Amino acid sequence: MKQSIAYYGDPILRQKCKPVESINEEIRQLVRDLEETMLANDGVGLAAPQIKRSLAIFITNVADDEDEDEELPSIVRVYINPKVLKYSEEERTEEEGCVSIPNIYAPVRRPRRIKVEATDLNGELFTKELSGLSARAFLHENDHINGVLFIDRVRGRARERLEPWLRKIQRRTKD
Ligand code: ZN
Numbered sequence: 001m002k003q004s005i006a007y008y009g010d011p012i013l014r015q016k017c018k019p020v021e022s023i024n025e026e027i028r029q030l031v032r033d034l035e036e037t038m039l040a041n042d043g044v045g046l047a048a049p050q051i052k053r054s055l056a057i058f059i060t061n062v063a064d065d066e067d068e069d070e071e072l073p074s075i076v077r078v079y080i081n082p083k084v085l086k087y088s089e090e091e092r093t094e095e096e097g098c099v100s101i102p103n104i105y106a107p108v109r110r111p112r113r114i115k116v117e118a119t120d121l122n123g124e125l126f127t128k129e130l131s132g133l134s135a136r137a138f139l140h141e142n143d144h145i146n147g148v149l150f151i152d153r154v155r156g157r158a159r160e161r162l163e164p165w166l167r168k169i170q171r172r173t174k175d
Pocket of ligand 1: 098
C-alpha cells in the first residue's frame, strides 16, 4: 500500500537504520509498500525511513547499464542491509532531488562507479558493480539508511541558496 512520506524535518530521516534480521512477510510487505510509494511519487529510489520505517532497506528504479547513448528500461531493485565494498576514484557531479525534500535540486559529487553488497528478498547475499545513475541512486538511498541527506553533500553557495527553502519544508513538516 502507498504510505505517507517522511519529509525533511522528520527526525526519522536522521536516524541510523537497524539491520534486517530475517526476510519475513513483514519485510516483503515493506518492500511492496516502498515500491508503490516510490512509483506514486515518481522517485528513482526510496528508502525505508522515507516511509517512517527505520530499517536498512531501499529500492532503486533505474536502468542497469551505464551506456548513456542507449535508453534502457529501468528495473526495480531491492537492497537489504546494503554495503559499499569499493568506490572509484573518478567522481561525477549531477543534480539530485529527493522525495522527502520536495522541489529542491542541487548538484552532488559522488564516485562514478561502486561495488556493492546486499541481501535480496530471498535472503541471498549478492554483490553488484554499479555505475552512472545506478551508482548515484544506490549511494543516495544508502545515505538515507545512515541518516544522511543529499543536501548534506551540497556545499558553499549552493547550500546557502537552499536554506530558505529547507526552512520552509521543515516548518510545514512540524505543523
Ligand atoms: Zn532521498
